Amino acid sequence: MCELNYQLEITKKDLILQRLRIFYNKPPTSYDPLHQLDLSVRCNSISNQPLRQQVLDRYKTLIETTNTDLILIRFMSIEAVLDQYRTTLNIETNEMLRHHHNVIDKKMTSVLLDIIDQRANLIKEKMKIISDFHINYYFRHHYGYTEDIRKGKIKDIQRIGFSSNLIIDSYIPPVSLTQQQLQLLNRGPTYVAPCQLHCLSSTSTSLATHYLSLERQLKSLFQKYCIDSSQSIMIEKKIKDEFTSFFLTVNVPLAIRQRAFYEQQLIQSIQQLLNINDLLLCRMADHTNRFYLTTKHRFEEKCLEFMSKHQDNYEILYSLTEHNQQQIRYELDNKIYRMNTKLERLFRQSKISEKIYKKLYVKLDEIRLGYLYFLPQISSDHLDFSVKPMFSMYQSLTWKLADYVYELIRPIVIPLLQPTMINNDSDFIQRLYRYCTVERRLRSTTFFARIKITNFYTMFSNQSIVNRVGYILTKHRSNNPIENLSIVTIEELIEFIYSNHLFYYQENIYSLIHGLPNSMRLSDLLLSICLYYWQTKIIDDHRLKSELFVRYKDDIFFTWNHSENELHTFLHKIKETYDDEIHMNIYYGRSIDYLNIYIENRIGQLYTRVYHPRGQSKLILPYVVGHPKMGHRHWFQSALVRAVQLCTHYEDFYRERLYLHMSCFASGYSDEWTECGFKKFYENFNIETYRFHMNPTIYEQLRYRLLIRNDTQREKSLQELDLKSNKYFLRFHYPYDYGCRRKFEEKFYEILSTFMKNHPQLSSSNRRKLLLTAHHLFSLNTLLTQQKPACELLKQFTDI
Numbered sequence: 001m002c003e004l005n006y007q008l009e010i011t012k013k014d015l016i017l018q019r020l021r022i023f024y025n026k027p028p029t030s031y032d033p034l035h036q037l038d039l040s041v042r043c044n045s046i047s048n049q050p051l052r053q054q055v056l057d058r059y060k061t062l063i064e065t066t067n068t069d070l071i072l073i074r075f076m077s078i079e080a081v082l083d084q085y086r087t088t089l090n091i092e093t094n095e096m097l098r099h100h101h102n103v104i105d106k107k108m109t110s111v112l113l114d115i116i117d118q119r120a121n122l123i124k125e126k127m128k129i130i131s132d133f134h135i136n137y138y139f140r141h142h143y144g145y146t147e148d149i150r151k152g153k154i155k156d157i158q159r160i161g162f163s164s165n166l167i168i169d170s171y172i173p174p175v176s177l178t179q180q181q182l183q184l185l186n187r188g189p190t191y192v193a194p195c196q197l198h199c200l201s202s203t204s205t206s207l208a209t210h211y212l213s214l215e216r217q218l219k220s221l222f223q224k225y226c227i228d229s230s231q232s233i234m235i236e237k238k239i240k241d242e243f244t245s246f247f248l249t250v251n252v253p254l255a256i257r258q259r260a261f262y263e264q265q266l267i268q269s270i271q272q273l274l275n276i277n278d279l280l281l282c283r284m285a286d287h288t289n290r291f292y293l294t295t296k297h298r299f300e301e302k303c304l305e306f307m308s309k310h311q312d313n314y315e316i317l318y319s320l321t322e323h324n325q326q327q328i329r330y331e332l333d334n335k336i337y338r339m340n341t342k343l344e345r346l347f348r349q350s351k352i353s354e355k356i357y358k359k360l361y362v363k364l365d366e367i368r369l370g371y372l373y374f375l376p377q378i379s380s381d382h383l384d385f386s387v388k389p390m391f392s393m394y395q396s397l398t399w400k401l402a403d404y405v406y407e408l409i410r411p412i413v414i415p416l417l418q419p420t421m422i423n424n425d426s427d428f429i430q431r432l433y434r435y436c437t438v439e440r441r442l443r444s445t446t447f448f449a450r451i452k453i454t455n456f457y458t459m460f461s462n463q464s465i466v467n468r469v470g471y472i473l474t475k476h477r478s479n480n481p482i483e484n485l486s487i488v489t490i491e492e493l494i495e496f497i498y499s500n501h502l503f504y505y506q507e508n509i510y511s512l513i514h515g516l517p518n519s520m521r522l523s524d525l526l527l528s529i530c531l532y533y534w535q536t537k538i539i540d541d542h543r544l545k546s547e548l549f550v551r552y553k554d555d556i557f558f559t560w561n562h563s564e565n566e567l568h569t570f571l572h573k574i575k576e577t578y579d580d581e582i583h584m585n586i587y588y589g590r591s592i593d594y595l596n597i598y599i600e601n602r603i604g605q606l607y608t609r610v611y612h613p614r615g616q617s618k619l620i621l622p623y624v625v626g627h628p629k630m631g632h633r634h635w636f637q638s639a640l641v642r643a644v645q646l647c648t649h650y651e652d653f654y655r656e657r658l659y660l661h662m663s664c665f666a667s668g669y670s671d672e673w674t675e676c677g678f679k680k681f682y683e684n685f686n687i688e689t690y691r692f693h694m695n696p697t698i699y700e701q702l703r704y705r706l707l708i709r710n711d712t713q714r715e716k717s718l719q720e721l722d723l724k725s726n727k728y729f730l731r732f733h734y735p736y737d738y739g740c741r742r743k744f745e746e747k748f749y750e751i752l753s754t755f756m757k758n759h760p761q762l763s764s765s766n767r768r769k770l771l772l773t774a775h776h777l778f779s780l781n782t783l784l785t786q787q788k789p790a791c792e793l794l795k796q797f798t799d800i
Contacts, residue, residue, distance in 0.1 A: 004092060005120045008085040009127040015078045018071065022619075022665035025161035025186065027067045032159065053170040061615055063160045068618055068662070071162065075658050083692040163619040163666050167284075167378070169294035169385065175277065177270075184266050185281075187668050188289030188621065189781035190628045193267060195252050195260040196778040197737040211243055214734040221730065225761055235755055242747040247739035256738075267783050274784070281784050285375035285388040289621040289667060291780075292376040292385065302387045303374045307505075313458055313514040320507045328509070332369075336362050339397065339500060351489045360401050370396035370503040370517070372510070391503060391517035398497045399520075405493055406522040408482060409473065416476055417528055420535065422550045425595040428557070429608060429645050432599070433707050435548040435559065436606040444604040447560040447567055449588040451574070453531075456554035457523065458515035459582045460530055462498040465516075466491050468530045494526070524553065534582070538574060557594050597646050609652040610643060618659045619666040623781075627736065627774045632669070636660065636677045637684075644706050650699040729771050730762070736774035745772050 021027060046052040165188040168175060177185070184191075215236065222232040252260075274281060280296045307314070318328045339362050347357040374387040393399060414421075422428045436442035453459065460468070470491045479487060501512035516523035531551065539549055543566070549558040560567045571586050578584075591600040598611040612618050624631030639660055647653040664674045682688045685705070690698050732748075749770055756762040756770075 002119050002123070004085060004089045005123050008082070008089060009123050011078060011082045011085060013127050013130065015075075015082060016671065018074055018078060019661075019665055019671055021071065022162055022662050023668070023670075025163075025183070025666070027071065027159070027161060031067055031070060049173075050171045057168075057170055060160055061617075064163055064617065065615075067160065068162045072655065072658055072662070075662075076654075079692070086692065162662070163617040165290045165620070165667065167290060167292050169292070169298065171298060171384070172279070172293075172295050175273075175279065175293065177273070180266055181270050181273070184263065185270070185291055185780070185784075186666075187780065188623070189283040189291055189779060189785065190289045190621070190624055190632075191668065191780050192628055192776040193260065193263045193778045193780070193783065195256055195738045196264065197735075211240060211734070214243070214732060215240070217732050225759065227759075231755070235751060238751050239748060242744055242751070243734075246741075246744040246747075247737070250739045252738055267780075270784060280786055282376050283623055283781050283785060285377040285390070287623045289623045291784075292378075294376070294385070296786075299374075299376070299387070302376075302385070306374065306387050306389065310458075313512065314510045315513050316508050317502070317511050318509040320509070332509075333364075335500070335502075336364065336367075336397065339496075342496060346489065346492070351492075352485065356404070360404060362397060362400070366395065367397055367399070368395050369509065370394075370501070372503050372505040389518070391519045393501075393503070393517050393519050397502055398500050401493065402497050402520050402522040405490065405497065406525055408485065409469075409490065410525060412473065412477065412482055413525070413529055413532075416472070417532055420532075420539075420549055420551050421528065422552045424552070425597055426642055426645050428550060428552065428595055429597060430707050431548060431550060432606070432608070441546065441548075441559075441561075442601065442604060442606055443561060444601070445561065446601050446604075447564065447588055447590060448592040448594075448599055448601065449558050449560055449567060449571065450586070450592055450594050451556040451571075452585045452587070453554040453556075453582055454585060455583040456527060457518050460527070461514060462495075464581075465526055465530055466494050466498075468533045469494060469526055472529050472533055497522070528553075534578070541570070543570070552595060555595065560588070607648050609647045609649075610656050619663040621663055621667045625775075625779075626733075627776060628779070629673075630774075632664075632667075633677060636664065636674075637681060640677075640681045641706055644699075644703050647703075650694060650696050653699065729769055731771045731773070733773040733775050735777045737777065741774050745774075748772055 046055065164182075164186055166182065166185045218236055218239065219232075221227075222235075273279070278296050280294055280299045282292050282294075282299070284290045284292055318324075318331065320328065343352070343357055343360055343362075346352045347354060352360075370391060370393040373390050373392070375390055376385045377388050378385055393402075422431065470487055473482070473487050473490065477487065481487070482490065485493075498512075501517060503510055503512065503517070516527065528551075535549075535551065535556070538544070543560070543562050544558060547559045547561065550556070560570075567588055571588065575584060575586060591598070593599070593611040596611045598609050600607040621632060622635055624635070640657065643653050643656040643660065647656060661674055661678075664677075665671075678691070679688075682691050685702060687694070687698070687702060694702075749772070752770055
């Protein structure tokens with residue numbers, strides 16, 4: 001028993017050490033022969049610096065991928081041994097307890113059991129001491145690594161780790177980042193430096209920064225619903241007192257204060273490095289938790305190149321200088337006046353009601369100019385980067401009107417789009433599973449086809465969008481009004497939105513004359529309606545009548561049960577007929593990837609797993625805003641569910657589970673944090689006992705439950721879209737730095753819910769719900785990247 005306990009604790013210690021290798025990005029020294037090839041001599045002979053750096057980057061990526069796969073195998077073997085020891089120890093313990101119940105001298109055996117327990121506890125304490133020593137010696141302070149270099153066991157080389165959340169442009173000169181700076185940047189743009197307000201600001205500044213924004217939101221709520229001033233003051237005081245109690249009077253531990261000060265100095269050193277070398281750090285356009293480092297000049301070149309290439313989509317209205325700002329403010333005021341005059345004319349003509357007119361009326365103090373910024377995206381060959389335009393149109397001139405039109409037509413068109421529309425990869429795999437397993441329509445000769453639209457937001461002219469949307473609404477509604485608005489009036493409102501899409505970029509104010517901004521939910525809805533009009537012409541082909549045909553935004557998937565030549569001809573005809581408007585990439589075969597799922601027809605049997613693009617790290621978390629820990633915790637749970645749904649075989653799920661585990665370590669999350677996530681997942685589905693030895697039958701039962709569960713999840717998500725509209729949700733947010741967040745939020749809900757219960761418009765009978773969100777202020781994205789350019793012209797005008 002003692003020997004088994006000893007071996008079990010040694011194996012546990014080994015597993016913890018391997019996890020810490022990921023956490024500190026330090027592979028075993030036994031992997032070093034992989035990257036001790038003398039490439040530097042060969043590379044130095046390449047005179048073209050970008051080409052030389054590209055070769056080294058490809059080599060580094062290959063080593064990182066190999067290190068990741070090797071450590072994965074090590075994890076699998078250690079977990080298998082750990083499971084064996086656990087199982088054997090449980091058998092031995094149960095056998096010993098069985099003998100204990102059968103013996104006559106209970107007192108003696110009880111003493112022996114106590115001795116065994118004491119011995120087991122001593123073994124655990126000993127292993128903990130050894131483990132702590134190894135962690136400090138080899139990982140935190142790297143003494144062991146330095147000693148190995150001194151003794152000549154390993155070479156003093158720059159070691160390549162498992163993965164990096166920092167991608168450095170091959171075309172820029174070498175950048176001298178210290179190991180500490182790299183370690184911080186490897187946390188990614190989501191990472192939040194702790195306790196910056198509490199530790200590095202005065203109490204009064206903290207109070208103003210923390211509470212002021214929440215106070216403004218509460219005042220806005222009280223004004224909107226005409227709350228009595230004495231009552232509103234009382235509620236504000238209660239909430240402010242709770243805020244002070246939970247956030248501003250807490251004592252931050254010394255260790256966290258020291259860490260906050262250290263990381264502030266580290267961040268300042270990175271900021272200085274970026275400024276001195278004229279470098280630019282950006283998060284990635286694919287919403288992963290990664291940075292891209294390049295020069296400002298090169299990034300601006302890419303942006304200008306994009307603007308020049310797509311100049312037909314934009315029109316410059318005004319170029320800002322020091323001398324013409326007053327004139328431009330005057331022009332913008334006239335434009336707003338004309339917008340309101342247009343709305344008033346619709347009201348006078350009884351096309352919209354007075355209530356809608358007042359709701360849509362544009363007020364200067366409620367709006368700002370939209371703006372355009374760019375984010376980098378890696379090219380398909382991983383040798384260069386391009387830029388992706390990102391529009392921020394929140395509170396822009398057309399925001400309220402676009403939101404209103406969206407809420408107006410969405411309930412009408414969603415039932416029309418729903419048969420072919422999918423929400424995410426889980427929704428897709430559930431439909432594919434039903435097609436193949438329930439309906440049994442997959443044959444050994446079935447092909448999979450994919451059409452990827454590459455110009456989704458610019459594929460149709462504005463007038464073409466209005467015409468298509470009007471046609472679909474007229475046909476679907478038999479020309480009947482929608483909430484007392486005629487189809488013609490809705491077309492007018494959509495045209496009105498298009499003609500007033502203004503945005504700011506590099507001292508110029510533009511009008512978007514072709515295409516739609518990619519940040520407005522109305523854009524996605526209108527383009528989905530237009531594609532419905534287009535895709536019905538494809539689906540009408542008799543060969544697709546009994547096939548699976550789905551679309552996720554700009555990505556179409558369908559099955560094909562006819563010959564490959566017919567499929568090729570069919571796809572070629574689609575591309576030839578519509579290529580003037582819709583630019584598309586077409587893929588087909590018996591294996592294909594779609595929405596990050598690898599799909600294969602194995603002689604009539606469906607095989608799927610999570611798809612990892614070649615050359616991209618498997619240890620990447622998503623980019624989240626607001627409260628990173630909470631966002632990643634939710635993502636981790638949904639990623640585990642997604643892994644079960646997407647992986648046909650348990651072996652693939654097991655491998656994916658380890659990748660998820662390692663991804664969290666690589667981004668700085670602790671072993672306790674990830675273990676808590678796993679425990680919650682296995683408890684949610686009542687499979688705790690099968691965590692370490694799940695057989696294929698149990699896994700198939702779990703997967704079936706999750707795939708069937710997705711049916712109800714789909715209905716739930718559609719209902720949540722209704723509930724999450726501004727009509728029902730009262731949203732609040734506040735800056736969070738350190739303190740009892742959950743307790744404050746409980747008190748906040750309690751205070752406001754008590755007040756709302758007796759209010760005629762805010763009571764639960766009106767489906768009103770509160771949503772309070774904590775936002776961190778000091779993410780690395782905020783502190784290190786170039787902030788988005790906002791134009792303050794409209795704000796300045798209201799201050800005059």
